[in-house]
Amino acid sequence: MWNYIAKRLLLIFVVIFGVTLVTFSAMYLAPGDPAEVIALARYGQDLSAEQIEAVRAAEGLDSPVHIQYLTWFEHVLRLDFGKSVISSDDILEEILFRLPATAELALASLFLSLIIAIPAGVLSALKQNSLLDNACVFTSLLGVSIPNFWLGLFLIWLFALKLPLLPSYGYGNLENLVLPTLTLGTSMAAVTTRLTRSSMLEVLKQEYIVAARARGLDERSILFRHALKNALLPVLTFAGMQLGYLLGGAVIVETIFSWPGLGKLLVDSIFARDFALVQGCVLFIAILFSLSSLAVDILYAVLDPRIRYDRHD
Amino acid sequence: MSLLSVEALNVSFRTGRGLVKANEGIFLEIKEGEVLALIGETGCGKTTFGKALLRLLSKNVMIKGRILFRGRDLLALSRNEMRQLRGKEIGIVLQNPSLALNPVLSIGDQLAEVYRSHEGCGKKEAEKKAGEMLGLVGIDPSRKAEYPHQFSGGMLQRVMVALGLALRPALLIADEPTRGLDLQTKQQIADLISGLVKQEASALLLITHDLEVAEQIADRAAVMYAGEIVETGKAREIFSNPGHPYTRALLEALPENGLRAVPGQGPSFVNPPSGCRFHPRCAFGTESCQKIRPRLLELEGERQVRCLLFESTGKPEEIPDDAAKS
């Protein structure tokens, strides 16, 4: 198991290296001269050539690209993501300050989606083609098709405006968490319900379920000890992946509810053309996402005995 | 009174292509402690018959007839009564062991579960019994924490036998226990099953297409073709001088008997051929064979053959010479 993890960590390093290359070069793909754009953002419209040159020197934009990259990368290795080009406060601090908000929203939404999706998926698979099943299939299809930003607006319109029960923005107490979690959680629940249902149907067709019935085991223990354990494996892996996506900040939902999470930070930094902050955010999210997918793989190996990583196959 | 007596059993499935008549008008008996081999090629309906006995077939099935087990008609039992009977009084070893075991549960747990569910004994005692059973089928009990994918085909088959015989049922149904195994493993599994069945004095219904295994361990044999029983009788006699032309063809097809081939293939179950279902491929077929559906004739030596040729002779060996065409 351990040399598998070592291999995976090495792989993650390669991927992160690739990610840094992509984000760094993306800056040069963007139209316009970075120094000028930064000077513009810092000193406003009427700026002189000297100011641009001063920014170029200060930000080290004059040295060749690869030198810039190496210095930046070297800093990153020392966990120094550098300073925000516009507000010049430390990027890593800014990111870590925003992380709890994103984590809160991510965990709440994931939890909500699982407590809706798993029972719904399992029940609709058990009672296939019944009214409940058709209702489940239809609503989950609807849920997958409704864009979560439109759902968010609808919930704001209903709960915040029409009958002002819940705040539509702001962060701090529990009230604020309800609408964003409802928006994110229900749309995730729709996808997870479909996955749980099809995974459950697949398992119920397997030979070992017939064999369990042939041994005279009662339906309840067949369901819980045999069917559920096999059916939930792919669902848990998927949930782990979804968590990875959410840690990247549910960008849109955070924007609608002006939720101070990583996603919103990234969008604002893009609009503000704050390249350093964009790079920092993207890099952090990529690291978070890679680590969480590694965690998901390890969890899968722990749960599913068939996957053994010590064998080099 | 026989342990199991099947009377006029009809099993058919409602499918997109019409009604698939998998078993038609089956009469079969198994006495206490007897080994009956049900022989037939792939797709002749023998697995359906095995699963029908324990009512394990899919929902789109229609079963008519009676299955008397120690006098009780299994088709009349409630779901719960049937559930208690499965595993306890009738055990089954399903066809492909690699698929019939839960991949994420250790074999020890799956075995102990049977004891906990039926005999309600505690966790510790169930595990003890599971260990014993594994030892009985030749698996080192210390491996009970391992998972199905860590065992070879032959070993998995032993686990299935352990599961089937765990509660010492009066009847064990073994569906193709030797399929896909190489010669040595096949021999070991055949000996294991017949040995254990004798030791536990339970009856065995061996469903197989493998004539050597059937000849080696069966007391009586029944041959099935296209959903019908075409011949039954004492195993030794059937193998030494077969009656029904299909049984003859099966034996002549073995390499030791010259590998003589009979053309054509098994008929469709949706609209089977008229009269005797084997007539299109039968060397002795006559016009009447195409029209009349032969019934199971009682012949000498407890032999039954479903073939018009034996109406006159009454003896299984003699085929009337005028009938032998080719």
Added chain:
Amino acid sequence: MTDMTESRCINMTEKTAEKMTGEISEKKTGKKAEKTAGKMIGNIAGIMIGNIAGKMIGNITRKKQVQEFRKNRLAVLGVLLIAFLAFLALFAPLVSPHDPLEQKLERGLEGPSLEYPFGTDNLGRCIFSRVVYGTQVSLGIGVLVVTATSIAGTLLGILSGYKGGLFDEIVMRGVDIVLAFPNIILALVIAGLLGSGFFNVVLALSLTQWPVYTRLVRAQVLSLKKQAFVEAARALRASNFYIMRRHILPNCMGSVVVLGTLEIAHVIIFAAALSFLGLGIPMPTAEWGSMLKEGIPYLLSAPHLTFFPGLMIMLTVLAFNFAGDGLRDCLDTGTGVMA
């Protein structure tokens, strides 16, 4: 695309002719000369398009699969909805009563009426017309992105799955890197840096969505490669290119088509999301995402500004999800539920 289409003809003897009447006769052109690499790529792409179209049409007319598809009522509803949307997109000028960009400030924020079926927005533009024209943009992006990514992704998937070795390693690391970002983030970064606009959105979404096909196709190719019929083809000493084209590709097409259909739905939501964040299609073009964004300030006073564009996104995505599910059932390709 090269004019060569991949369809097969079986000249029939009279005796078997009547059996074939039920099936469309497909023409197979014989191919002798081996291809050069450049032409090869164009060739596979041509085949893919031909195959996708052939698959779609072939499926629709092939008896057995048609029955299954027709049985699945949701899927038929999906296909009808798609046809309706395509009609809207093609005949937008005829269908929409007003010019989507024409502003009548005095008629601003009017509710739905006979003259303005969906009412007007804050600048007095007819929302119904804008929604109809929005179909062109969304369907356009969806189809363009999926066509590009399915071809590129499938090609890479087949080559890396079949060839293996260093090429496979490089492609899979590329896939890992692209998938290291939650795909909305990468699309955001690219669209943000490249600036908004139709082709930037298509580029941004294409760059993030291709690995989905590569990973699916590569997994299938790895299992197909071990099958006896591929080894038999190698025993015939057929060229690798022939084996990939004739044996590997057709067996992946089914799942690629299903994935493609579901991905169109996915991409349409993505595109709308980008515009919603202000990084997608710029104002004043009629695009559902940006219409939603413009409607936010008037959420309470004029909810119809956000209701109708959102509804259209949902209907379009629903249509493709229905069709995708239907296709998956009748092709039973076992692609499972795509995220």
Added chain:
Amino acid sequence: MTLLKVENLKKYYSSGLFRRQVNRAVDGVSFELERGKTLGLVGKSGCGKSTLGRTVLRLLEPTAGKVFFEDREISGLRGRELKKLGTEMQIIFQHPEASLNPKMRIYDCIAEPLRIHGLCGKEAEKTRVLELIGGVALDEELLFRYPRELSGGQLQRVVIARILGLKPKFIVADEPTSMLDPLVQAQILTLLKKLQQDCGISFLFISHDPAVVEWMSDEVAVMEGGKIVEFH
């Protein structure tokens, strides 16, 4: 005239961290095969008989040793000669269901070898295919079906018809009937024997069932642990 001569053929698989564990699947095998004769190869599963079959055909590159086909060393062959070899040496697999492309109709499966090697024009192809399907006693009507609609025995016949299109001189039969029932097995084996008599094809017949190998072969080699331990 010896059709095939194999000298000290080896096929090793190395695995493990530094390629240390070496699996000697085929460990120095030599034999000769006359034209129109059958060499049986029998052994327990895992003794390397399938690997040997594939290595002789060069579907798997041998680690060492030489294979002479009609006195021509075939390991060095490239391009055109290698392709021609494809028409002379062929293989039948154990699982008929997996031996045909599920997306191709039976007609195309049989016609494919003809098209790859350009053996006959458009018109001649149809008659050739009808001739081939007749040769394995299958109904013409099956030509328009897909492999999933046929039984194991029928599929194996299609595989045989497909190979016969190339008029091969040597066929490796890798447990062709182990998945089939007795009657169907008899049909296939008698068909193979008839083909040997009619077209003088030589077989390397692989099976774990000694009785079947005895009936099929002129000479039998018993294999164990990658080596031939006995000829009779």
